[in-house]
Amino acid sequence: MSGALRVGVAGLGTVGAGVLRLLDTHGAMIAARAGRPVVVAAVSARDRNKKRPVDLSGYRWFDDPIAMAADPEIDAVLELIGGCEGVAKDVAEAAIAAGRHVVTANKALLAVHGAGLARAAESAGVTLAYEAAVAGGIPIIKTLREGLAANSFSRVYGILNGTCNYILTSMRDTGRDFAEVLEEAQRLGYAEADPSFDVDGVDAAHKLAILTALAFGCEVDFDGVYIEGIREISALDIAYADELGYRIKLLGIATQGEDGVEQRVYPCMVPQGTPIAHVDGVFNAVVAEGDFVGRVLVEGQGAGAGPTASAAVADLIDIARGIALPTFAIPAAELRRRPALAAERHVGSQYIRLMVRDRPGVIADVSAALRDCDISVEALLQRGRSPDEAVPVVITTHETTSAAMDEALSRIAGLKAVLEPPRRIRIEAL
Amino acid sequence: MSGALRVGVAGLGTVGAGVLRLLDTHGAMIAARAGRPVVVAAVSARDRNKKRPVDLSGYRWFDDPIAMAADPEIDAVLELIGGCEGVAKDVAEAAIAAGRHVVTANKALLAVHGAGLARAAESAGVTLAYEAAVAGGIPIIKTLREGLAANSFSRVYGILNGTCNYILTSMRDTGRDFAEVLEEAQRLGYAEADPSFDVDGVDAAHKLAILTALAFGCEVDFDGVYIEGIREISALDIAYADELGYRIKLLGIATQGEDGVEQRVYPCMVPQGTPIAHVDGVFNAVVAEGDFVGRVLVEGQGAGAGPTASAAVADLIDIARGIALPTFAIPAAELRRRPALAAERHVGSQYIRLMVRDRPGVIADVSAALRDCDISVEALLQRGRSPDEAVPVVITTHETTSAAMDEALSRIAGLKAVLEPPRRIRIEAL
Numbered sequence: 001m002s003g004a005l006r007v008g009v010a011g012l013g014t015v016g017a018g019v020l021r022l023l024d025t026h027g028a029m030i031a032a033r034a035g036r037p038v039v040v041a042a043v044s045a046r047d048r049n050k051k052r053p054v055d056l057s058g059y060r061w062f063d064d065p066i067a068m069a070a071d072p073e074i075d076a077v078l079e080l081i082g083g084c085e086g087v088a089k090d091v092a093e094a095a096i097a098a099g100r101h102v103v104t105a106n107k108a109l110l111a112v113h114g115a116g117l118a119r120a121a122e123s124a125g126v127t128l129a130y131e132a133a134v135a136g137g138i139p140i141i142k143t144l145r146e147g148l149a150a151n152s153f154s155r156v157y158g159i160l161n162g163t164c165n166y167i168l169t170s171m172r173d174t175g176r177d178f179a180e181v182l183e184e185a186q187r188l189g190y191a192e193a194d195p196s197f198d199v200d201g202v203d204a205a206h207k208l209a210i211l212t213a214l215a216f217g218c219e220v221d222f223d224g225v226y227i228e229g230i231r232e233i234s235a236l237d238i239a240y241a242d243e244l245g246y247r248i249k250l251l252g253i254a255t256q257g258e259d260g261v262e263q264r265v266y267p268c269m270v271p272q273g274t275p276i277a278h279v280d281g282v283f284n285a286v287v288a289e290g291d292f293v294g295r296v297l298v299e300g301q302g303a304g305a306g307p308t309a310s311a312a313v314a315d316l317i318d319i320a321r322g323i324a325l326p327t328f329a330i331p332a333a334e335l336r337r338r339p340a341l342a343a344e345r346h347v348g349s350q351y352i353r354l355m356v357r358d359r360p361g362v363i364a365d366v367s368a369a370l371r372d373c374d375i376s377v378e379a380l381l382q383r384g385r386s387p388d389e390a391v392p393v394v395i396t397t398h399e400t401t402s403a404a405m406d407e408a409l410s411r412i413a414g415l416k417a418v419l420e421p422p423r424r425i426r427i428e429a430l
Numbered sequence: 431m432s433g434a435l436r437v438g439v440a441g442l443g444t445v446g447a448g449v450l451r452l453l454d455t456h457g458a459m460i461a462a463r464a465g466r467p468v469v470v471a472a473v474s475a476r477d478r479n480k481k482r483p484v485d486l487s488g489y490r491w492f493d494d495p496i497a498m499a500a501d502p503e504i505d506a507v508l509e510l511i512g513g514c515e516g517v518a519k520d521v522a523e524a525a526i527a528a529g530r531h532v533v534t535a536n537k538a539l540l541a542v543h544g545a546g547l548a549r550a551a552e553s554a555g556v557t558l559a560y561e562a563a564v565a566g567g568i569p570i571i572k573t574l575r576e577g578l579a580a581n582s583f584s585r586v587y588g589i590l591n592g593t594c595n596y597i598l599t600s601m602r603d604t605g606r607d608f609a610e611v612l613e614e615a616q617r618l619g620y621a622e623a624d625p626s627f628d629v630d631g632v633d634a635a636h637k638l639a640i641l642t643a644l645a646f647g648c649e650v651d652f653d654g655v656y657i658e659g660i661r662e663i664s665a666l667d668i669a670y671a672d673e674l675g676y677r678i679k680l681l682g683i684a685t686q687g688e689d690g691v692e693q694r695v696y697p698c699m700v701p702q703g704t705p706i707a708h709v710d711g712v713f714n715a716v717v718a719e720g721d722f723v724g725r726v727l728v729e730g731q732g733a734g735a736g737p738t739a740s741a742a743v744a745d746l747i748d749i750a751r752g753i754a755l756p757t758f759a760i761p762a763a764e765l766r767r768r769p770a771l772a773a774e775r776h777v778g779s780q781y782i783r784l785m786v787r788d789r790p791g792v793i794a795d796v797s798a799a800l801r802d803c804d805i806s807v808e809a810l811l812q813r814g815r816s817p818d819e820a821v822p823v824v825i826t827t828h829e830t831t832s833a834a835m836d837e838a839l840s841r842i843a844g845l846k847a848v849l850e851p852p853r854r855i856r857i858e859a860l
Binding site: 018022025026029030032033034131137138139142143146147148149150151152217275278279290291292293294295296297298299300301306307309310311313314317318321323325329330331334 | 448647
């Protein structure tokens, strides 16, 4: 254990530069904590001459990250290339095949190929670590795999995408609509030029699939995640949520039942009294519900060079310390394939908002549609009066299945006095 | 690694019973996660015949926990006796001397004898683990030692005592005073018959001293902790805090400066917009501020059989998995002795409340006393008017040293129109 852990860094974007800076800043401290130095022995990126905030002259350079992964002077590869196919996957596989440990921030890779990579890493006797892949700086992988390892989990959920949380928080703070706030987020660097991975919920779903596997001891099942993004959330709905005692958050929620696992990513209303309702801006948070520990929440920054580097280097320190655990906490062969429970079967309260022509009988028609689908109304608010003009009607329901609500909404959408497609937001009991 | 980890449990109170129940419930799951079974091989307590919620007939019994600690059929001792001297310390030392790993929930023992025990464990090549000693079910030890190991910490703080947090939350919710709420907490089992360890801040100080050592890489220095409890907090001050945009919380706060370490435990006002302000009831929370990760908060239940057992068994699983780290993250010989910075030197805003006789000139006299001590007033509120009767005056100040405020308060207390000892609560910038 006395020799240095020699790391090859593949990918030198924001996070890669952050890792180099961190290891440069904290070399002595990390050597004390890890019991031996953690050093960058080589780097690789697409373009050697790109302008970067770090000086690469002291590092061995590889044009080909796959060659770096197999180099005899590398003990661990830090994969920061991204994407679930192509070079990132090739690098991870090559490293494992060559007997190198792999640390990655790549949620897509783990979500799509996690089961296979876990088996490969286990056969090769190397570690596949991915703290940086989920919720940035929050050490949620370690918390689930080790800190709370004595618990059976019933539910794990969280705010897993900082871009969406920034947008929703900013919409609430300023009363502006989605498109305008998205544009601002793009200007500030909180959202990508093509924001769909974030705002359509795909990124959160990748992370949720990983957490689900880890918490419930099952194979990663990204295809089993029901996904809705936040594009349809309007300033009006955010204002109503406030009034009703909720906040709207994009949550990833995984629950374990007798007959399978339910994974959902969607914007939902969470009661203002819950800790997760107060997680704002670019912060992420994950809540784990364990049978002995109860509810544990971990909150921190979900992205950015510093937090992500913090997580990636923590994995490297673990490897340097000789901590070697199975990828998803239990041996890959013991991970179960569990049926994905259909999101339509999910039971919960819901919020719906309609724009209706203000005339007698509309409420009766809407109420009848809900009744015919066995949905019980908890509250109904019609705001303002402007005869024969469009007014919003807001309804919250008691518990119902998503399938019943789908049917009711399709009937309601067909009513003549209903002027726009109905908006529906689930109310989450947390 | 294939044989079972054989645990001897010393102390069979609430937590001990919880551990037996947990290992009984989750035996197979834990064996999968740990790579081998974790089994209770023996138990010891003061009174074998005491009525307990668990059946002890299946376990080997020791009257003498020290004999159990040295028994060749024990790999690890779980010390749940409590207290910083006497049997608890003897058991821990005997176990280490016999080459057994030690897991403990004993914050007093670690806070007072942590440095010596860490050295002894290291010499013996055994693990001394204490996740259950700080903040119950919250895996804060693992988070600081491993999850955030890539960071240098500037500050660590938290709500470390559930009894105090329950009392302060309940005082706020009901408007009742300390004594009444304490009595209720005792009735409900949230406070001990002799509550002084909790309400006078000693328990929180034990925990803070441990966190300080771990976060800053220094020897545990319990004597260096400045401590104030919550007995003096009144319903009136809680109401004023609300009005001023704060919550009153008993915090333990450790900061690292160039010239030493500052450790403080006291009730203080925290801005309502901070996450820690919303940690209520028996919940605990710890915030770590790292230079790369930023602010990370972990929240969960700080006491109780389930959460504490969760933490203790997580330590046992680590040991079974072969994870062996120095007690305070770095080798005991490298832990520095750092000067304790005097609390009087601490600089911050403060809140003071006076009961004064409502007559002309009082405010002028009070203001003059503050000015003479170089303290700048941020806001001053006098509520109600009842000439020549007692009325409250509330003042918040800009940043000042605690020493300056001590001097100002002693002058103010001497004013004839000031009818009760002034109350002072620090305002914490979080």
